[in-house]
Amino acid sequence: MTAMALEQPKLTIGFIPLVDCAVLAVAREQGFAAREGLDLTLRPERSWATIRDRLNIGEFDAAHMLAGMPIAASLGIAQAKVATIAPFSLNLNGNAITLSNALYGAMQDAAQEADLSQPAASGAALAAVIAARRRLGKEPLTLAVVYPFSCHNYEMRYWLAAAGIDPDADVRLIVIPPPLMAESLAQGQIDGFCVGEPWNSLAVERSIARIVTTKADIWRSGPEKVLGLRADWAQRNPRTLAALIRALYHAAAWAERPENRTALAEMLARPQYVGAPPSIIARALSGRLVPIKWGAPIALDNFLVLHKQAANFPWRSQALWLYSQMVRWRQTRYSPEGAAVARACFRPDLYRQALADVTPRPVLPGASAKVEGALETPRHVGAAFP
Incomplete structure (x- = not known):
């Protein structure tokens, strides 16, 4: 995919300085975006409300977003109603x-x-x-x-x-x-x-x-951050969005590899990203948190998952679980229409389409929904090539 084939090769993406912005940073710094013909500008912000507002008015083309943000925006809960989608999950847990x-x-x-x-x-x-x-x-x-x-x-x-x-x-x-x-x-x-x-x-x-x-x-293997975009932007820029998804997919695979953790911690430690000491950032990447000052590290399984376990797949069931929490805590009333809007915010169809021509071909979940939050141990799900 060349830059000439893309509707908008230069993208501005907002993010919050957190370790789970890692995939966005890797896409830019390791050249995965450039290989797809994309020129990424990553702009840090301090609050999620600012991320939301700047995406809404078009200052950001895409954003590092909380998994519930596209749903709340699309439903217009306590904010402007702006159709927003999530075609890529940036991480689980964290x-x-x-x-x-x-x-x-x-x-x-x-x-x-x-x-x-x-x-x-x-x-x-x-x-x-x-x-x-x-x-x-x-x-x-x-x-x-x-x-x-x-x-x-x-x-x-x-x-x-x-x-x-x-x-x-x-x-x-x-x-x-x-x-x-x-x-x-x-x-x-x-x-x-x-x-x-x-x-x-x-x-x-x-x-x-x-x-x-x-x-x-x-919540074992719960979603955390997603790539959020306005739905109308995605409709106008389908080739650009597909290129971005591919870049992030390869970046996530790089970020997940243990041999890259030191380099990733040093990358995120830069002032333009997280700006914390590499040794502190490495705790999340390795899953070895120190719960109390001078305490011994505690090994935590899957504390932060950037790629494995289908971490980047935008499950529609995750969107529905988040909607159920909005209903449970009286942020909105349940309605079939509201559930349908929430479900449609997570877009596994766009994820599959973007990766259809990737070589070697990735193995993706064959379904778009699964049981959320109720399984004590990992379960296999059906897989398929895109």
Whole structure:
């Protein structure tokens, strides 16, 4: 595919400085975009609301987006209604829930001998702390997530609710951009947060917090970030979009390889991307998080998945699961029409079309939906060539 064949070879893509912007950075820095005739400009932003607004008005051609953002935008929930699609998943997992040292200490006192490394036990300990604070007439704890329609919000709520904690009554949930989480905790404005890396690890390094659980423990192989585009842009630029999907596919495969982790950590450490020390970024890439300052690394299976396990495939069932959480937490009312809109936001058809001529031919899922969140162990799914 040459640049002459593309409708728009120069693209501006917005992103948030997080480790899971990795595939976009690799596509540019390792030449995968250029091989497809694309010239990528990657523009960092501090908040997801800014990403949304700049995509909506056309300042961005595409964006690093939270998986729920295209659905909320397409439904017009608490924002302008703009049809937005996700034809590529940038990663699975990658988030963690981190609490202040003071709150974690109170949970340890409440838990006694319980193993707080397990999400059920840590949730129960937090519930005990909340109940004790209520008896003493103290204000509710304040916990932060990155965006109302983020997986972080739904993961935090899922963890709290599983422990019998009402996220809308027993705690205060607020929104803070990822780069401001650690400082907000340091200043005592919040008691904990759910965010992607490196912001959990940076809080740990400041000796102000403890990582208590991860997304992989709450929703195994859950989607996290996607490539988001306006639907009308995709319709006007089908060849460009296909080239972008191919570039990201090859970039994701490069980023997943263990032998490339050191180079990837150094790449993301640059100021124009994440701007954190390579050693901190490497924790997420290797799945070896350090939950507490001076603590030993803990090996976590699939903490951040960039390519394997069909990580880049935009499952329609993932879109429906996210819509179900919007309904569960009363962000919108269920309707068959709303479910259909949500399902149509994730576009496996465009993903398959873009990879149809890739050599060697990738093996892709034969279905576009699967069981979400209820399987204790991995399951094989039918596969097919595009």
